[in-house]
Amino acid sequence: xxxxRQTYLVLCKDLRLELRRRxxxxxxxxxxxxxxxxxxxSFDLVPERVVEMAPALLWLAFLFTGTLGLAQLFxxxxxxxxxxxxxxxxxDRGALFLAKTGFNLILMVLVExxxxxxxxxxxxxxxxxxxxQVFLVTLLGTVGFCVLGTLMSAITLRARARELLLPLVxxxxxxxxxxxxxRCMEEVLHAGQIxxxxxxxxxxxxxxxxxxxxxxxxxxxxxxx
Amino acid sequence: xxxxxxLLGALALVAIAVGLYWSLIVAPPDAYQGEVQRIMYLxxxxxxxxxxxxxxxxxxxxxxxxxxxxxxxxLAHAAAxxxxxxxxxxxxxxxxxxxxxxxxxxxxxxxxxxxxxxxLIYVGYLMLRSLIEDEQRAATAAAVLGIIGFLDIPxxxxxxxxxxxxxxxxxxxxxDKLPWENVHPSMLTALTISFIGFLxxxxxxxxxxxxxxxxxxxxxxxxxxxxxx
Numbered sequence: 001x002x003x004x005r006q007t008y009l010v011l012c013k014d015l016r017l018e019l020r021r022r023x024x025x026x027x028x029x030x031x032x033x034x035x036x037x038x039x040x041x042s043f044d045l046v047p048e049r050v051v052e053m054a055p056a057l058l059w060l061a062f063l064f065t066g067t068l069g070l071a072q073l074f075x076x077x078x079x080x081x082x083x084x085x086x087x088x089x090x091x092d093r094g095a096l097f098l099a100k101t102g103f104n105l106i107l108m109v110l111v112e113x114x115x116x117x118x119x120x121x122x123x124x125x126x127x128x129x130x131x132x133q134v135f136l137v138t139l140l141g142t143v144g145f146c147v148l149g150t151l152m153s154a155i156t157l158r159a160r161a162r163e164l165l166l167p168l169v170x171x172x173x174x175x176x177x178x179x180x181x182x183r184c185m186e187e188v189l190h191a192g193q194i195x196x197x198x199x200x201x202x203x204x205x206x207x208x209x210x211x212x213x214x215x216x217x218x219x220x221x222x223x224x225x
Numbered sequence: 226x227x228x229x230x231x232l233l234g235a236l237a238l239v240a241i242a243v244g245l246y247w248s249l250i251v252a253p254p255d256a257y258q259g260e261v262q263r264i265m266y267l268x269x270x271x272x273x274x275x276x277x278x279x280x281x282x283x284x285x286x287x288x289x290x291x292x293x294x295x296x297x298x299x300l301a302h303a304a305a306x307x308x309x310x311x312x313x314x315x316x317x318x319x320x321x322x323x324x325x326x327x328x329x330x331x332x333x334x335x336x337x338x339x340x341x342x343x344x345l346i347y348v349g350y351l352m353l354r355s356l357i358e359d360e361q362r363a364a365t366a367a368a369v370l371g372i373i374g375f376l377d378i379p380x381x382x383x384x385x386x387x388x389x390x391x392x393x394x395x396x397x398x399x400x401d402k403l404p405w406e407n408v409h410p411s412m413l414t415a416l417t418i419s420f421i422g423f424l425x426x427x428x429x430x431x432x433x434x435x436x437x438x439x440x441x442x443x444x445x446x447x448x449x450x451x452x453x454x
Contacts, residue, residue, distance in 0.1 A: 148373070151369065152370075155353070155370060156353065156357075158362050159356040159357045160356045160358070165356055168349050169350075169353055172342050172346045172381075173373065175381050175384060175385070179384040179387075180384060203380065203384060203387075206380070211373070211377075214372075218290075218372065218373070222365070
């Protein structure tokens with residue numbers, strides 16, 4: 001059984017579980033929306049300022065929402081000794097990594113598909129035509145987040161104060177993604193195209209590729225028992 | 226073994242003493258900054274030692290994941306602790322220097338930001354280790370973080386530098402940029418001696434901390450023996 005096929009099977013399992021109960025998805029979605037409200041009150045987002053602050057606010061909202069999702073990522077496996085069963089099976093650990101990354105990615109993308117237009121509506125953004133490019137940049141950033149996030153989620157599984165430790169180890173490592181995604185989005189909203197921000201986009205792509213590869217290779221050692 | 230460590234410590238002490246003498250007395254004050262520039266003789270070696278330490282964390286982590294030998298894990302842990310110490314020292318020394326020269330305790334200049342991020346990453350590493358109960362899991366988790374963190378550093382470096390050069394004009398005050406062509410020879414000597422002293426000190430501290438790690442393992446083994454017997 002190939003790596004991709006194994007990934008697909010585990011991913012389908014997680015998606016099926018999630019579609020039945022939808023608890024992660026709904027929590028993430030409502031939390032993301034709630035953050036937009038909190039930002040409105042914290043930053044007093046008058047129309048003149050909202051366009052320049054939009055990328056940062058959106059990305060911060062997704063960062064925190066995604067962290068929620070990451071904390072839940074291995075929850076299903078932790079109950080009923082499912083982890084042991086998974087490890088006893090001939091499943092390639094790299095496939096588990098890709099499946100979990102993919103699962104978190106899908107959850108986050110579903111949330112983003114709703115929250116980004118919601119942001120546009122709530123804050124009266126005019127640039128609806130730029131949404132496809134905004135989505136593309138967000139997607140690349142989300143991939144980077146999910147890849148590193150899954151790794152960090154896995155290594156902090158047995159730690160005390162896990163909900164605090166996970167952001168603590170994850171966020172400093174996420175800085176290239178945060179910078180690149182927000183700069184690209186700013187350029188898109190400002191100039192209508194990625195143009196000058198292409199180096200940032202390349203950095204983002206490079207980041208995604210490097211850590212996806214590193215993750216698949218290293219996951220054998222991450223999950224032992 | 227203890228004799229060699231003692232010798233290393235003594236050498237470190239001598240080198241640092243000579244370095245201090247050279248830095249404070251022999252080397253002339255800086256043409257522009259005056260006496261306050263002398264903190265560079267501590268500041269620059271400190272950060273270089275921190276970089277060395279983080280590299281050793283990476284090496285130890287990689288070796289541990291590969292060979293699963295406890296000593297590599299002890300090395301990585303020791304190097305991380307001392308690296309954090311020297312990074313914190315670097316930031317404090319930099320602040321002390323920055324106040325009289327730049328007028329501020331802190332600025333979000335690229336290099337300072339990067340150093341602060343490094344500190345955060347490895348403090349996270351140490352927290353990760355202390356929050357996982359099972360020792361072997363803690364070692365594995367820390368090793369993965371040690372490797373991933375180190376791989377990320379060039380990317381963080383690039384992104385922070387781009388950000389700070391694209392959005393800000395170059396500052397008038399150039400932080401710790403050594404003008405190699407115009408440096409008085411005794412300043413270079415002071416720096417070199419200081420660096421050698423720090424390097425010796427670093428290996429001395431590392432050997433001590435490593436020994437502590439070893440002793441922890443020995444105590445564990447003894448306890449198990451006693452428990453079984």
